[in-house]
Amino acid sequence: MIAAGAVLGVLGGGQLGAMFAEAAHRLGYGVAVWDPDADAPAHRIVRHSFTQSFADPHAFDSFTRLASVVTYEWENVPWMLCRDIEQRKPLRPSSAILKLIQDRIVQKDCLRAHGFPVPRFAVVSSPEHLSEAVAEIGCPAVCKTATAGYDGKGQWRIRDESDLVEVREAFRATGRQDLRWIVEPLVPFERELSVLAVRGIDGEMVVYPIAENEHDEGILRKTIVPARISPSLAAQIGELARQTVSRLDGIGVFCLELFELSGGQILINEIAPRPHNSGHYTLDACSVSQFEQQVRSICGLPLGKVGLTTPAVMVNLIGDDATRVTQGDCAALLAGPGSVLHLYGKRTVRPRRKMGHVTFVASRQETALERAFHLQDCLSKTAIT
Incomplete structure (x- = not known):
């Protein structure tokens, strides 16, 4: 067990790193953030801040001497x-898990080999092989970079043969011969779901309630908790999460992104080895948030209970939403009961950038949903005008 007073290291200083730091501070830990982006939000709330390149040997030496245990807030940090x-200090989740999850092909190969349900896929190693892969999978399909890419970046929808031109051009524009891409069917899902599973160093596990998610152009827009699914399906998903994280031998917080097909079949889309955007509701609707669980799990503390204190609906604030949400009719919605605003303090506003979120909590899920809908409608109208 890593006792309070120790310094916890986190690679990445975005909003997830900042929320981790806040949870760690509340439990009596110091935090060291390493992120080459000097404007990353977490740098402003920690005592130990490293803004050097991840390749800087002096920063590496100072960071590892300072931290008692290290985690990460983003799966695209260099594995x-x-x-x-890991040669110097405990890293949780492990570098082996990070390496596996960073490559969508390796990740899906591993999951499929262990009997976990994933969509069909084909591997593309050159632009010339794209047509063959699409013919194997069929249209409509989606092509993704095997590594990197998030929030819809590095992804292309393929409705027919004409869409292949853009994808081939993107492939060639990289100028690299070692890249691999993955082609999957555009899954005809009933719902997009996600589930947080937390595993401690002693193997103890907790699973949060299932979340129902709505995306817009690959970016999460809204999360509804609990998901509007049957208790039996929720239990099935919880068990799937337990089995998957146990098979990975993971320590920390994991999020399984899922597709629910007609008939209740579940497919694993991807796994994130960290707290997740769809889990932000835990800050306001659970007694122990996903970020506190991250601290507890990597430090060897007992894990907290995960039950909902109230139904919740979370709405992401993307780009200019962060300024519009505090104005006019949008601001009036925030003044209502059960409305909790979180702004991430990012200095630069860009389209498609997550700038904050609003969580609506209410005793009745319908009430939280109605308030979330009104906020989305208000944001949309404000953007038009």
Whole structure:
């Protein structure tokens, strides 16, 4: 067990890193953030801040001497850096898990090999092989970069042969011959779901309520908790999460992104080895948030209970939403009961950038849903005018 007073290291200083730091501070820990982006939000709330390149050997030495245990808030941090850190200090989740999850092909191969349900997929290693892969999978399909890419970046929808031109051009524009891409069917899902599973160093596990998600152009827009699914399906998903994280031998917070098909079949889309945007509701609707669980799990503390204190609906604030939400009719919605605003303090506003979120909590899910709908409608109208 890593006792209070120790310094916890986190790679990445975005909003997830900042929320982790806040939870760690509340439990009596110091935090060291390493993120080359000097404007990353977490840098402003921690005592130990590293803004050097991840390749800087002096920063590596100082960071690893300072931290008692290290985690990460983003799965695209260099896995080789994590491997090297692991030679000096505990890294949770491990660098082996990070390496596996960073490559969508390796991740899905592993899941399929262990009997976990994933969509069909084909691997593309050159632009010339794209047509063959699409013919194997069928249209409509989606092509994704095997590594990197998030919030819809590095993804292309393929409705017919004419869409292949843009994808091939994007492939060639990289100028690299070592990249691999993955082609999957555009899954005809009933719902997009997600579930948080937390595993401690002693193997103890807790699973949060299932979340129902709505995306817009690959970016999460709204999360509804609990998901509007049957108790039996919720139990099935919870067990799937337990089995998957146990098979990975993971320590920390994991999020399984899922598709629910007609008939109740579940497919695993991707796994995130960290707290997740769809889990932000836990800050306001659970006694122990996903970020506190991250601290507890990597430090060897007992895990907290995960039951909902109230139904919740979370709405992401993207780009200019963060300024519009505090104006006019939108601001009036925030003054209502059960409305909780979170702004991430990012200095630069960009389209498609997550700038904050609003969580609506209410004793009745319908009430929270209605308030969330009104906020989305208000944001949309404000954007038009």
